[in-house]
Amino acid sequence: xxxxxxxxxxxxxxxEGRPSAAALVQSWLPSIKLTFLSIVLALAVGAVxxxxxxxxxxxxxxxxxxxxxxxxxxxINAVGDTYWALLKGAFGSQEAISSTLERAAPLMxxxxxxxxxxxxxxxxxxxxxxLIMGAICAAYVGFTWDLPVGIHLIVSVLAGLIxxxxxxxxxxxxxxxxxxxxxxxxxxxxxxxxxxLRWLLTLEAFQVPGSNxxxxxxxxxxxxxxxxxxxxxxxYVGFLTAIGVWWLLSxxxxxxxxxxxxxxxxxxxxAGINISKAYILVxxxxxxxxxxxxxxxxxxxxxxxxxxxxxxxxxxAITVALLGRGTPLGTxxxxxxxxxxxxxxxxxxxxxxxxxxxxxxxxxLIVLFVAAPALVRxxxxxxxxxxxxxxxxxxxx
Amino acid sequence: xxxxxxxxxxxxxxxxxNDRIDLTVEPGEIHALLGENGAGKSxxxxxxxxxxxxxxxxxxxxxxxxxxxxxxxxxxxxxxMVHQHFMLVPVFxxxxxxxxxxxxxxxxxxxxxxxxxxxVRELSxxxxxxxxxxxxxxxxxxxxxxxxxxxxxxxxxxxxxxLDEPTAVLTPQEIEELFVIMRQLRDEGKSxxxxxHKLKEVQAIADRITVIRRGKVVETVEPSASENRLxxxxxxxxxxxxxxxxxAKPAAEPTLEINDLTVIDDRGLAVVKEVSLDVRGGxxxxxxxxxxxxQTELVKALLGLVRPAAGSIRISGREISRQGPAxxxxxxxxxxxxxxxxxxFVGTFTVAENLVLDxxxxxxxxxxxxxxxxxxxxxxERQIVDFDIRTQGPSTPAGSLSGGNQQKVILARExxxxxxxxxxxxxxxxxxxxxxxxxxKRIVEERDQGTAVxxxxxxxxxxAALSDRVAVMYDGRVxxxxxxxxxxxxxxxxxxxxxxxxxGAANV
Numbered sequence: 001x002x003x004x005x006x007x008x009x010x011x012x013x014x015x016e017g018r019p020s021a022a023a024l025v026q027s028w029l030p031s032i033k034l035t036f037l038s039i040v041l042a043l044a045v046g047a048v049x050x051x052x053x054x055x056x057x058x059x060x061x062x063x064x065x066x067x068x069x070x071x072x073x074x075x076i077n078a079v080g081d082t083y084w085a086l087l088k089g090a091f092g093s094q095e096a097i098s099s100t101l102e103r104a105a106p107l108m109x110x111x112x113x114x115x116x117x118x119x120x121x122x123x124x125x126x127x128x129x130x131l132i133m134g135a136i137c138a139a140y141v142g143f144t145w146d147l148p149v150g151i152h153l154i155v156s157v158l159a160g161l162i163x164x165x166x167x168x169x170x171x172x173x174x175x176x177x178x179x180x181x182x183x184x185x186x187x188x189x190x191x192x193x194x195x196x197l198r199w200l201l202t203l204e205a206f207q208v209p210g211s212n213x214x215x216x217x218x219x220x221x222x223x224x225x226x227x228x229x230x231x232x233x234x235x236y237v238g239f240l241t242a243i244g245v246w247w248l249l250s251x252x253x254x255x256x257x258x259x260x261x262x263x264x265x266x267x268x269x270x271a272g273i274n275i276s277k278a279y280i281l282v283x284x285x286x287x288x289x290x291x292x293x294x295x296x297x298x299x300x301x302x303x304x305x306x307x308x309x310x311x312x313x314x315x316x317a318i319t320v321a322l323l324g325r326g327t328p329l330g331t332x333x334x335x336x337x338x339x340x341x342x343x344x345x346x347x348x349x350x351x352x353x354x355x356x357x358x359x360x361x362x363x364x365l366i367v368l369f370v371a372a373p374a375l376v377r378x379x380x381x382x383x384x385x386x387x388x389x390x391x392x393x394x395x396x397x
Numbered sequence: 398x399x400x401x402x403x404x405x406x407x408x409x410x411x412x413x414x415n416d417r418i419d420l421t422v423e424p425g426e427i428h429a430l431l432g433e434n435g436a437g438k439s440x441x442x443x444x445x446x447x448x449x450x451x452x453x454x455x456x457x458x459x460x461x462x463x464x465x466x467x468x469x470x471x472x473x474x475x476x477x478m479v480h481q482h483f484m485l486v487p488v489f490x491x492x493x494x495x496x497x498x499x500x501x502x503x504x505x506x507x508x509x510x511x512x513x514x515x516x517v518r519e520l521s522x523x524x525x526x527x528x529x530x531x532x533x534x535x536x537x538x539x540x541x542x543x544x545x546x547x548x549x550x551x552x553x554x555x556x557x558x559x560l561d562e563p564t565a566v567l568t569p570q571e572i573e574e575l576f577v578i579m580r581q582l583r584d585e586g587k588s589x590x591x592x593x594h595k596l597k598e599v600q601a602i603a604d605r606i607t608v609i610r611r612g613k614v615v616e617t618v619e620p621s622a623s624e625n626r627l628x629x630x631x632x633x634x635x636x637x638x639x640x641x642x643x644x645a646k647p648a649a650e651p652t653l654e655i656n657d658l659t660v661i662d663d664r665g666l667a668v669v670k671e672v673s674l675d676v677r678g679g680x681x682x683x684x685x686x687x688x689x690x691x692q693t694e695l696v697k698a699l700l701g702l703v704r705p706a707a708g709s710i711r712i713s714g715r716e717i718s719r720q721g722p723a724x725x726x727x728x729x730x731x732x733x734x735x736x737x738x739x740x741x742f743v744g745t746f747t748v749a750e751n752l753v754l755d756x757x758x759x760x761x762x763x764x765x766x767x768x769x770x771x772x773x774x775x776x777x778e779r780q781i782v783d784f785d786i787r788t789q790g791p792s793t794p795a796g797s798l799s800g801g802n803q804q805k806v807i808l809a810r811e812x813x814x815x816x817x818x819x820x821x822x823x824x825x826x827x828x829x830x831x832x833x834x835x836x837x838k839r840i841v842e843e844r845d846q847g848t849a850v851x852x853x854x855x856x857x858x859x860x861a862a863l864s865d866r867v868a869v870m871y872d873g874r875v876x877x878x879x880x881x882x883x884x885x886x887x888x889x890x891x892x893x894x895x896x897x898x899x900x901g902a903a904n905v
Contacts (some may be wrong), residue, residue: 252766256750256757266745270702270734271755272723 016359031325037376038369046362047079048304050354054078063364081169082354089341089347096347098231102301105238106131106293111324111331112245113168113289117182118326119249119366120282121262126171127290128314129193130164134291136197137163139298139305144205152222157295158187164291165284172283176276182283190314198307206305216305221244233302239332241292246328258282290314319367338363398459398475398556398588399424400445405454407440414440416612417454422557422636427579427589429603429620431596431631431731434800437612438592442559446478448470458557478559483542485534490527491541492517492530520548525581537752547578548869554725557588563712564598565827569687569857569889594631594829596624597858604795622894630885632831642841645865648678652849653699653818658708660694668694671708674851676818681850682838683864683881691736691873692853696822699851700732701725712817719743726755729817731843733807733824735853737800748788748891751795752810759814776813784809785835801832808839819843821852825859837863857885 051057053376057078060071090100110127117124138160147155174180200206201214208217225234248256260268260276269275293313297303320338324330345359369376400422407415414437422428432438444450445456447465455462458474468478485494492513501512519529526544534542534894543563550558560579564572579589579602593599597620599606600620608615608630615630629635650779653676660669669691676682684692697703699710701721710718734740742751753762753773762769762776777791784805788798795806804824811819821840825833840863846851854860860867866883869891877891 062461124661251770253757253763253768254766256768260743260746263745264739266740267754270700270722270732270740272721272726273755274721274723350545 009326017173034327034373034376035323035370037380038366041369041376041379042362042365043083045365046048046358047083049358049361050079050082051075053354053358054167060215077346078352082348082352085348085351085354086341086344086359088344089351090344092347094230096343098235100336100339101231103234103342104298104335105235106313107316107320107338108332108335109238109241109296110290110293111320111335112242112311112328113286113293114318115324115326115328115331116245116249116284116289117286118321119262120258120278120284121265122172122175122182122279122282124168124171124186124283124286125183125318126189126314127286127293127317128312129148129186129190130167130287130290130311131294131297131310131314131317132190132193132197133167133287133294134160135294135298135305135309136200137291138220138295139216140206142223142299143217144274147222148219149222152220153225156219156223156299157292160291160295160298161288162291164294165288168287168290169280169284172265172280175283183241194307194310196395197305197309201305201307208304214307218304219299223299224302226329228283232300234296238292238296241289242328242332245289249328254281293317316363319363323367323370337366400459400557400588400590401460402441402445403455403457405441405444405456406452407437407444407449408452414612415444415451418609418612418614420607420614420617422588422590424556424588425583425586427583427591427602429591429593429599429606430607430609431593431599431606431627433594433631433831434827436609436631439561440611441609442478442561442590443591445471446476446559460529470660472553475554475556476559477547477553477555477557479543479546479550479561479563481562481565483546485542485545487533487535489534490530491528491532491537491545493535494534494545495520495530495552497549499552516552517548519552522634524548524551524578524585526578529628530557535570537730538571540567540574543567543571543575544578547582555587558582559590559591559592559593562594563566563591564593564595572598573819593698596627596631596830599627600624609903628830632829640837640862642701642863643845644771645680647680647865648847650677651675652678652713653851654711654714655699655710656709656711658695658698658710659706660691660703661706662694667706668873669698669705672873672875674875674878676851678817678847678849679844680865681844681852681863683860683867684851684853684870685860685867685888685892686853686855686870688855691868692870693822694873695870696735696820696851696853699725699820700730729815731811731814731816731819731848733804733811733819733821735822735826736806738802742795747777747792748781748786748795748798748806749773749791752777752780752813754810756810756814780806780809780813784839801828801835804828804832804836808836812839812843816843816848818849818851821850823854824852825856857888860888861885 057071057074060074089096091097110131112131114124114127138156140158142156145152145155151192171182171185171189174185175182198214201216206216207213208215227233228236233298249259257268257273258278260273261275262269265275294310297309298305303309316338320334321331323334324332341359341363345356348354348358351357402418402420404420405415406413411603412787418441430438430441440449446452447467447470457463457489463474465474488498492510495517496513501509501516503509503512514530517528520526521528525546528541528544528548534545547558563575567575579591584588588775591599591603603620605617606622606627608627610631610633618627618630625635653674655672655674658672659667662668672695674682674697684695686692694703698705698718701717701724705718708718709716712730716730717725717728738744742754746754750773753776757763757768774791780786781788781791786805786809787802795803798806819840824836824840828836840850840852852863861881866878867881867883867888868875868878869888870876871892871894876894879888879891
């Protein structure tokens with residue numbers, strides 16, 4: 001609206017012209033609120049599952065109408081105990097916190113790869129394959145080459161980054177040169193990567209000497225991330241990477257180009273931005289980040305190469321990026337949440353007997369509610385139709 | 398149907414979009430609603446159509462107060478709306494589209510195409526709306542699409558038709574045809590609300606004119622009111638409808654030389670055919686022509702957005718036609734694109750970011766790959782003042798600005814670097830009178846600094862007012878280059894493809 005009254009009272013901007021921190025928080029408030037409420041709602045649904053999966057509570061519910069207090073208090077206790085165990089297992093001790101962060105790290109970096117590609121308008125489903133390629137390269141260098149401490153780690157990490165970058169870069173190249181759709185290409189390359197891994201594991205060079213199992217040795221101690229304050233240093237690398245991605249997106253010309261291409265490729269092209277270059281570059285970087293997730297597993301978590309090395313990390317990374325709403329900070333927080341659920345879930349299962357599957361359900365529910373903002377708004381009777389939900393709407397359909 | 402609107406008020410937060418609007422439309426009347434973009438015309442009509450809930454006031458149809466919960470209620474009450482952007486299914490036929498939602502059946506549940514066709518024929522004959530019921534909507538022209546929309550409304554027994562900016566997408570001939578249809582509908586007793594910001598059109602067609610400014614009714618006047626008076630009512634101050642400019646002082650050497658340029662489109666058809674043009678520094682060359690005669694492709698070729706099949710484009714002697722947009726911009730071409738939403742700016746980017754969309758690489762705004770955010774913000778502060786961009790601040794998303802202010806952002810950006818050639822395609826399309834005046838002034842200023850200007854417009858008034866020379870395009874060719882003082886009838890004939898009287902002048 002060209003209403004002059006709104007034009008004259010422009011809000012004061014700080015000297016450097018950046019939006020003030022308060023304004024920034026203000027603009028993100030709706031989506032933060034929505035995410036928080038989604039988590040609350042998921043926990044509420046989870047509570048129902050806890051109750052119906054607890055035999056003790058159910059047996060008390062049999063005489064609910066004679067003694068409702070007994071049944072209800074048992075239910076409340078069961079839910080409370082379970083969530084308390086979950087929380088304690090995630091953040092209750094030094095070990096819990098390091099376990100949470102070590103689980104979060106690979107999700108975080110692979111999620112950042114998905115986020116980055118998304119900001120350029122590409123839906124990178126290929127984190128799984130890129131992660132596998134990164135893990136293969138890092139592991140091979142890690143357990144076969146013989147290099148001094150430190151250098152071995154660096155070379156192994158670089159090998160992992162390059163492996164992932166190539167696997168991602170191919171997608172960007174195909175997209176830019178032939179117009180191949182990145183979703184199809186990445187899905188297919190996931191299968192190819194897994195098949196390559198399975199084939200490699202049948203070779204002697206990739207097996208533990210004297211064994212025929214499809215399982216590699218663990219990387220040499222010289223190629224492992226050393227511990228710092230009880231957490232392997234790969235986790236710190238992950239956080240530094242997140243800062244790097246944030247800086248790249250919001251403070252560099254490369255990020256400016258990438259965001260322009262993602263938000264409006266026609267205007268970007270008209271402004272002289274090379275779209276093909278942006279596609280190739282972002283997929284190289286996204287692959288590199290997923291490759292780093294493979295490195296986290298191999299050099300940090302000290303997993304041997306098996307065909308389960310990636311687990312469902314590459315797909316959880318998409319979920320984490322979705323939950324993070326396409327921002328680096330959001331992705332980091334979402335990864336920590338998922339890491340906490342993973343790590344706390346084990347403790348919870350041990351302490352209360354609630355199956356570990358509950359955490360998977362919680363993860364799924366959180367994402368489901370985030371993806372259906374109208375539902376959350378309906379439950380909590382929120383009226384505002386502000387932004388927040390629209391951030392990812394276009395690319396994920 | 399007699400429509401009375403009484404004290405209608407609509408607020409969005411602290412902003413009052415409609416402030417106690419009173420309006421009466423008599424049966425058999427074409428009532429024009431005239432106002433700038435953002436004056437509140439659409440808000441008013443959306444309340445009438447049940448899309449928005451009024452905060453206060455009353456709507457009466459034939460004396461009965463009505464309250465609509467949605468467009469369904471409005472349609473049932475006999476109100477039909479033709480939106481600015483058509484709501485048609487491209488792969489369906491005209492008859493399918495018209496009967497959509499009121500499908501004609503033979504046996505229950507079985508579509509009867511025959512009945513639908515007959516119904517559309519009958520309606521189109523009765524109101525003189527010529528359409529082919531069996532044509533696919535994807536294949537028909539915009540003008541015919543609009544007729545289909547009107548037919549849709551008539552099929553729902555509309556007694557009051559709302560036409561929202563119906564002429565924005567039409568060629569001059571199509572506008573004439575639309576006016577014939579509107580008169581016929583009026584003579585049948587229908588009431589028509591005609592929303593527009595074009596002064597000539599309201600004078601040509603309206604029975605009464607209500608002017609709205611900043612959410613309030615300014616005055617209801619007769620169509621005999623002068624154009625200047627209407628413009629003044631609409632903008633709130635006196636505006637000059639002519640562009641004041643000194644005679645051009647063109648340089649001796651041409652800045653832009655186009656030689657035998659041919660562009661082939663995706664379907665393999667030649668859309669620009671052997672075009673040769675020169676533009677010298679300090680002059681404005683206007684390209685006139687009906688939409689779709691190769692102007693869009695010519696401009697895209699200039700910018701390196703499409704690769705020409707043959708011919709050359711030289712800027713100050715350097716060939717640029719096969720280098721891509723980055724090179725074109727680097728050689729000093731400034732570009733105001735035809736479709737600004739699509740090509741001109743990034744809607745989710747802030748005003749500050751959009752103001753450096755093609756400048757961020759300059760040393761001024763970045764060193765290496767590090768953006769200099771302070772400089773970018775300072776630039777935005779300066780441009781917002783210089784170009785009077787109405788925004789809440791540099792960090793407002795450009796997509797939330799009004800059309801005129803979006804165009805100012807683009808213009809500010811393109812004029813903020815040293816230019817050899819400014820290419821402006823439909824630079825004032827969809828803008829209000831105040832913004833048009835501003836855009837014209839800036840283009841003339843740029844010319845006076847010695848920049849060559851090539852601008853494309855389908856509006857003859859604009860061509861005549863702004864150009865120093867006029868090239869008329871028809872079917873991909875430049876049919877003639879004439880003086881802007883050429884009578885409008887002659888220009889119109891050239892635009893329709895008539896051969897120029899003086900043979901051989903075409904390739905000057």
